[in-house]
Amino acid sequence: MSAVAAYWHRLTIPARILLVGVPVVLVVGAAVTVGLALLAEPLVDFLGANMGLVRFVVAALLIIVVATVPTAFVVIYLELKVIARMNLRVGPDRVGPYGSLMSVVHGLKVLSKEDFTPSGVDVPVFTLAPVAVFLTTVMTLLVVPFAPGLYGQDFNIGLLYLFAVGGLNVVGLMMAGWASYNKYALLGTLRAAAQSISYEIPLTLSVVGVIILAGTMSLNSIVTQQAGSFLDWNAWRQPLGLLIFFIAAIAEANRTPLDMTEADQELVAGFATEYSGMRFGFFFFAEYVNVFVVSALIVVLFFGGWNAPFDWPWPVTLSLDPGALGIGLVFLIGLAPVVGTIVLGLPFWLLSSRISALQALVIGFLLFNLVAVAAVLAWAFISFDWAVGLAWMIGKTFVFVFVFVWMRGTLPRVRVDQLMGFAWKWLLPAALLNIFATAAAVVVIGK
C-alpha cells in the first residue's frame, strides 16, 4: 500500500489524471454504448413521440452556440464604429479589415483576464449572476421567429413567454448587485429593479393593442398576419403602441438615455462594478444580445417580421427537380467542375502571356467555386422562402440596432426620478389609452 502511495506521489498531475481518467472513460463509454444498444428503440420512440422537445433543446443549443456570440460581436462592432464616426473618430481600424475583428479580440481579452473575486462577496451568487443574466437573455431568442420555419419554438403564448423570461433578467442583475458587496452595485441593482418593474408595465400594455388586432400571442402568426406590402404592418395601425414599446424597450435593454443600471458617470459600472474577466464578459454579451432581441421584437411586432416591405415575387415556382435529370445528374456533378474550371480559366491563359496553364487552371477552379456557391445561394434564395425571410428580418433588425446605437451616441442620460416619472405619468396612461382606442376601433370597424 505504501509502495503504491509512494508511486502515486511520484507521478505528475497529468499522469495522475490519465491514470485515473482513462479507465473511467473506458468503463463509462462501454456502459453508455451497451445502454444505448439496449435502450435504442424506446429512446428513438420517445424522441419521435415529442419532437417539440427535441426541437426546443436543439434550437437552444444552436442559438447559444451559433447565434448569440456572433450577434453580440457584430452589435459591439457596430456600436464601436458608429459612435466613433459620430464623434468624428475612425474607431477600430487595426484588427482585421476596418477593425471588424475588434470585438473578437475584445472577447479574447476578456477571456484571458483574471477572473477576480473580491473579498466579502457572496461567492455562489456572485458566480451565478452572470449566468442567470446571460441565459435569460438567450432564452428570449428562442421564440423570436427569424424566418418562416426558422424559430426555436412557436408557443401560442410566445409574447407572454418573452416578457416573462425578459423579466427574469432583472433577477440576475439583482443577484449580481447584491452579491458583489459594493454600494455602487447595490444602487445600480435597486435602480435596475425599479426601472424594469416600472417599464415592464407599459412594455406589456403597449403590445396588447397588437394582440387585440392579431387575436393571438404567437409571434409566428403575428408575423404571418402582417404579410403583404409594408402597408399591412402593425406600425401603421399601432403608431402609439410602437412609440411606447420603443421607449420601454430602450429601458428594458438598459440603453442610453435610459441606462440607469450602469450609469458609468454616476455608478461606476452599476451592478457590474466588481466583475472582471469573462463574468463581466457575460454581462457585456447579454446587454448586446438584449439590444438585438429588442430590435428583433420591434421588427416582429410592428414591422412585419420577415415579410418583405413590398410584394416580393416569391415563392417562385422554380421547377428544378434534380431527380428528373436521372443519369445526367451524375454527369453534371462529375463534369461541371472540370468543364467549368477549363472554361473559366481559358481566357486568362489566352489573354495574358505571363500566366502559365497551371495558374490559369487554378484561377479557373477558384472562379468556378465562386460561381457555384453563388448559384447555389441564388437558387436557395429564390426557391427557399426562409432565406429571403431571414435576409429581410436581419436587415430590419439591424436598422433598429443602429437606431439604438445612434441614440447612445447622441443623447445624455436622464435622471432616475425623471425616468420613473416618465414611466408612470406618461407611458402608462398612453398605453392604456392605446388599448382602449384599439379595442374601440376593433369593435366599431371590426376586423
Add this chain to the structure above:
Amino acid sequence: MSRVPGMGIARGMAFTLRRFFQPAETVRYPEVTPEIAPRFRGRLQLLYDEHGTLKCETCFQCAQACPIECIDMGGRDTKDRYALHWGAPETYAERREESALRRSGREVPDPVYERFEPVDVAAVDRILEAHDHDPRRMLTILQEVQAEFGRLPVAALKRISFRTGAWYAMVYGTATYYRTFRFERPVRSVAVCRCTDCLLAGGGRLAEGLAGGLRAELGRRTPDGRIAYEWLPTHVPGAAAPLVALDGEPQPEVTVRNATAWAQALTGEHPALRTTR
C-alpha cells in the same frame, strides 16, 4: 427648448447623423505623422560634433538648471576618471537598494565616502567651518582643499556639496572649469642625467640607489604611481654631476650615498594623502 416636446432630441439625432457621414478628423499616427511646430521645445536631444563624438561632457549644468529636475543623466566625467550620476536614486542600480532602505526608514550607509578613495573629511569640515558652509565661497573653499590635499579628491567634493548644500554639479562644474584645480595627484618626476660626465661621476650607482629608494625601474613609476622615475633629456647647464632633477629642479644635495634615503623620503610625502582606513 422648443415648444414641441422631443423636438430638441430629434434635432440632435439629425445632427449626429449628419456628423456620421462627415470625414473623420483622426490622425492615424504611425502612418500619418502630424507636422510638429518648429518652435516645439519638447524634444531632448544629445548633439554630436563633426567627428561624431558626443558633445555632452556630463557637466550636469543642464540637469541643475532644469527646474523640475526632469533631466536625469549618468556618464563618465570629462577626463574619464569615474562615473557620475544625476537624477533620482531609483534610476541607477547601485542606488536602488539604498533608496529602498531610506524609504523603509532604516539607516542608510552613505555611499559618498565608500565609492571613491576615502580621505579624512575632518580636514574638509575644518575648511568648511572656516567658511561658514557658504556655497557662495565655493572657489576659496576648493582652493584651500586643494592646498590641503594637493588635489581635489572626489570624496572631498562630495563632502563639500553635502555640507554646503550646493549641488554636486555646481561644485564639480566649478572644479572642472578652472585649470588650477586638478583631480589627480601631482605626478612628480625624479630624473637622473645620463650624460657622459654624470656617468663618469657615478651616475650609474646613483640611478640604482634612486631605483632602490623609489622601488621603480628607470623610466617607470613608483608603485603608487605618484612619482615618475625618468632620465633627463639634456644635462642642465651649470649643474654639478652626477645630476638629479626633481620636477626639473636640480638637486645638488643628492649624492650617491644619500640617494636611497632621499628617494624614500620623497615617496613618503604629503601625509594628508595617506589613505586613512
Add this chain to the structure above:
Amino acid sequence: MDRALKARLERRFGDRLAGPVRQRHDETEIRIGAGDVPEVLRALHDEPELGFTLLCDLCGVDTGTVMQAVYHLWSETTPDWLRVIADGLPREKPRVPSVTFLWKGAEWLEREAYDMFGIVFEGNRDLRRILMPDDYVGHPLRKDFHLPDDASRSPGGGVRPMESPGRPADAAETTVRRRATAG
C-alpha cells in the same frame, strides 16, 4: 495707489493699526493685531465707504521669526487690493480668530493655512488637515520644516539647505538666519 483709501483706513482704524499703512503699486497694506481681526474685517466688509465684499485670498506666512495671517480683499470703492496682515503671531501655537462668520468660503483657506503653518483659527468649526493626510506630522510650509528627499540625498545631487536629510547641524540655522530679514 489710492491715497484716499489710505486716509480712510487711517481715519477708521487709526488706533488698531500696528504700523503705518503702506502702499505700493496697486496694493494697500495694513497690519493689525491678531485680536482685532474680527472687528476690522467686519468693518471693512460691512461699512459702505469701505465695502470690501470679496475675499480674494487668505494665507499664512512664516517670516522665520513670527507667523502672519494675510487677507487680500477687493472692493469696488477703490482700485487697490487691500492686504490685511494679522501680524506677530507666535511661531509656536499661533492663534487667530476665524473669519468664517463673514466669508464661509474662508473655511477651506483657513484649513489650508492650518495645515501648512499650524495657525489655529478659532471659530472655524472644521479645522483639520486638508491637503496633507490626516495622520501627517508637521506643517510643511514652516521655515523649519526639513524635507527628506531621495534625490537630494543621493551622491549625484547635493543637498539643498532647506532639504537636509538627518540634517547637518547648521543647515536650519543658516537658512533661517539668511532669510529672517524679510516679512
Add this chain to the structure above:
Amino acid sequence: MTTPTRPSLDDPNLTIPVDRAGIFEPIPPARTERQQEFYALRDGEMLLNLGPQHPATHGVLRIVLKLNGEQVVDLDPVIGYLHRGVEKLCENADYHQAICYTDPLEYIASLFCEWSPVIAFEKLLDVQVPRRAEYIRVLAGELNRIASHALYIGFFALDLGGITPILWSFLERDEIVEMLTALTGAQLLFNYFRIGGVNGDLNHDFMSRLGDWMSRAGRQVEAGTALLNENEILVRRARGIGILDHETAFRMAVSGPNLRASGVPLDLRRAHPYSVYPELDFDIPTRSEGDCLARYLLRVDEIKQSLRIIDQCLHQMPDGPVMARLPRLVRPRPGRAYAAIEGPRGLYATYAISDGTDQPFRMRIHDPSFVHLQLLGLLMPGNLVADTMAINASLDPVMGGVDR
C-alpha cells in the same frame, strides 16, 4: 517639525474592521465637531466613497457622500491626493524656475497659472513690460481660455451621459493647443510668460494657424452646443439644479464665471484691470439663474467674447520688443506683491514675498478651483447622486489646481 510618519500595512497595530473590509476604509477618528456630525449616521443613511478613482470626478477628487437612498444628505470632500507642495518648491527655486512650477498647477489653462506670478514678480522688480508683450499675453491667454471653456462644455455633457460632445470640444481644443505649441513651444505646460515679457515673439507658423482657425473659430464648440442647448434631457437635468444666489456666492468667496452666473457682473478684467484689457472692448456676460444650466451657458457666451478680444488684439498689436531688459538672475528688493487675474475658472492670485535673495521667500498661489470646490457641500445636499455629477461638472474644478 520632524519627518512625517505614515502607518504602514505591516504595522501590527493597524487593523481594518472586517465588517468594513472591502466596502470603505475605516471611518477616521473625528477631529472636529463638523466631522463628528458628519460621520454620525442616522438609520437609513449610508456613506458612499465617490472617488478618488471615479470616472466623473475631474481628477483625483474623493467625495464621501452621506446618502439616504439615492438622495445626498451631506458630503465631505477629501482632497490632497495631487498635492505636490508647489509653494514649498517655489521657495527653493529662483524666480524664473518658480514660474515653471506654477505652470502644471492647472493643466487645462496653464497660461493663467503663469500669468499671476509673473505679474507679481514684475511688481516686485518694478519692471515695465513692453506693450507688445502684454498684447501677446492677452492673445495667448484668451486662446487658452477658449480651449478651457471648450473642454468644460464637453465634460459637462460627458458627466450628464452624453459621450459625443467631449470629442468635438477636444477637436476645438486640439487646434488651439497646436497653435499655442507653435507660439510657446509646448503642448500642455507652455512655460511662455517670463518676468518682463514673453518667451519669443509671434512667429509665422502661429499666425498662419491662427488665421486659419479664426475663419472657423468655435465651430466644433458650436456643434456641441447645438447638440446640447436644445436637448430636453440635458436642460431638464441642468435647470434648477445647484442654485447659487449672489449673496451666498460672495459669502463663499466665489469668483469668475460661477459668480457671474449668479448675476454679479464682476470680472477682474474690468473690475481690476491688469493688462491691456482697459484698451480692449468686450462685454461681461452674466446670467441671473445661478444654476448648472446658467453656469454652462455662461461659458458658451464667454467664448464669443474671447473671440472678440482675440480679434482686437490682432488688430491693435503694436510693434516693438517682447522682453524687458533683465539680468539672468533677478534679486528683487525685499517687499511684498500681490497679483490677481481673471482666469477661465475665476480669480488666480499670487502673493510673493521677496527677501532680497534670488529665491522667493514665500510664494502663495491662490487657485479658484480650491474655493469653488467648497460649494459642493452647499449645493449638493437634497439632490440625487446623479446631480452631484452635474453640479461638480458645472463648477468646473481642476484637481491639479485644488491640490497644488
